[in-house]
Amino acid sequence: MNQDRMESCHDHLKITRLPYIPEKIGDLVSFSIRVGIIICLIASISLAIHSTFAKPDRWFPLPEHLHVIQNVSVITIDTIPTNISHIVFGIAGSSKMWHSRSNYSKLWWNPTACRGFVWFDKKPKNLKPDNMLIPYKISQGWTKFRYLHSASAVRISRIVYESFRLGLPNVRWFVMGDDDTVFFPENLVTVLGKYDHNQLYYIGGNSESVEQDVMHSYDMAFGGGGIAISYALAAKLANIMDSCLHRYYYFYGSDQRIWACVNELGVSLTRERGFHQLDIRGNPYGLLAAHPLAPLVSLHHLDQLNPVFPDQSQISSLKKLISAYEIDPARIVQQSVCYDHRRRWSISISWGYTIQIYTSLLITADLQMPFQTFKTWRSSSDGPFTFNTRWMNPDVCQQPSIFFLDQVSEARTGSVTTYKRYADKDGKKCKRADGEVQRIKVSALKLDPEYWKNVPRRQCCNFMDGGSIKDGSVHIRIRKCRPQETITI
Structure with missing residues (x-):
């Protein structure tokens, strides 16, 4: 009797030493559920921590376009x-x-x-x-x-x-x-x-x-x-x-x-x-000489237009324009206006492209308006266009003196561009008050692309060396306008 009790106690002791082995199917199911809940909880916590410190695409990499x-x-x-x-x-x-x-x-x-x-x-x-x-x-x-x-x-x-x-x-x-x-x-x-x-x-x-x-x-x-x-x-x-x-x-x-x-x-x-888009016919000169106050992004329909520079092919013209662009991308064809009050001259500069000298004082609003050197795209009419234009006198002697980019070089913190007077080979010779000027040298600091992120303002320019003409050349500097400065005739 005592021996039976001892064996029974011994058997009971063996069972209690293995508490995680269920005796019934129901206990097995309950046990499995509890273990699953614990595993899911641990996984959820791990994913939450991982998502805090890692990008989602590190979990299951997908092509970028599928994410969107x-x-x-x-x-x-x-x-x-x-x-x-x-x-x-x-x-x-x-x-x-x-x-x-x-x-x-x-x-x-x-x-x-x-x-x-x-x-x-x-x-x-x-x-x-x-x-x-x-x-x-x-x-x-x-x-x-x-x-x-x-x-x-x-x-x-x-x-x-x-x-x-x-x-x-x-x-x-x-x-x-x-x-x-x-x-x-x-x-x-x-x-x-x-x-x-x-x-x-x-x-x-x-x-x-x-x-x-x-x-x-x-x-x-x-x-x-x-x-x-x-x-x-x-x-x-x-x-x-x-x-x-x-x-x-x-x-x-x-x-x-x-x-x-x-x-x-x-x-x-x-x-x-x-x-x-350049939905225009003829010569794009007027538009590029008075480009809107915005970075030059693209030019289209170039096969349908006169070369950007006269007496050159379109491809050669564009190579010249791009040579200036590569020196100072943000400044290309940006217009500046300055006045020589002593001589009563007005100067319009389209950087990297052309300069115009007027032997009279014109208001800035007129100088910033493109000459209509082109016609409309579909009907080859004189307009209308989506911007204002001004009439260009067909008599070359009544037009401003025009200078085109000749050379461009990079300076330590900017650029030096030189513009040469243009004379139409087939046109008549004109006696001009500014005829002594054959070349114009323009110096400028490189324009920071960040300039365009704020409200842009046209830059100012002034004559160097008191506006003196040396060996047929004038030197102009383009610079940032002073806070209270105006471009006034």
Whole structure:
């Protein structure tokens, strides 16, 4: 009897030493639930701690474009300023025209800095390395859409969509342009850097000819001059683009289709005056000699215009203009006005391009108004344009003396540019009060791109050496206007 009790106690002792081994199925289920709750609690706490100190894309890496499609709000605001690597260019190209049009891309495309592609309808024939500075892609899927006017317009309108679908990393902006568009990339970065790419931005410029804006829209960014679309907006466009193109099959151009699709998202155009469609005919001189107070971002329709510099080809002209741009990107074609009150002269400087001398005192408002050296795009009329113009006397002797950029050099903290008097080879000789001046030297500090982030103000200029003329040359200095200074005749 005592022995049985001792064995029973011993058995009971063995059981109590193993308290975590359940005796019944119900106990097993209850035990499993408790263990699961504990594991989940630990995992939740770990994830909460991890999410505090790590970016979400470290958990389950996805292509950047998928983050935005799923939820635009997951984009974090980057602290690094926008630079050229954040921009993806989409250039609308034609396989037939690329052999000649590629000359424009050679002027501005930097293969070590720029990202993007020229998009063709099909692979061009006889491609050579010097013609393919920009990588190329063949547009896909565009032949399924119906159209009323142009199949190429459908293809080009999908460039941002196709560029977005590539899923390239660290993209903030998609910028469209044509194969005959010349961009000024550093100024483009300056302009886009003012805006938050996490917001829905549609940026560009209108046509210069009112007849074009009336026909298409004043609220549309004209594509040749360039269209900039923020990453956040591109993500939303990607979801509606194809269905949108079906709805607007009757529109004329690609830029009009993009505008209509952007409108469906409730986004309006943000205008930047440095995007130039150049919907004008003839000589662009008047516009570039009195450029609006904004960074020069793009020039389009260059095949349809007179060369920027006379007596040169268009490509040679642009190379000269870009040589000044490379020295001081933010200052290129920025206008300054100064007066020689002793001689009663008015001077207008378009830095890196041209200088005009008037042998009378003109108000600044007139000097800042472009000469109408061009006609409208569609009807070749004298206007109207989307800006004021002033009449230019056809008698060259009644025009201001014109000087064009001759040389440019970089100084220690700025630049020195020299402008040479222009004499029309076929024109008559004029006796001018300023005829002694054959060259004008202009010195200037380099203009900080940050200058454009605040409300800009035209810079002032003054004559050096008391305005004396030495060996046919005058020296002018461009400088920041003093706080209380005015540009007054």
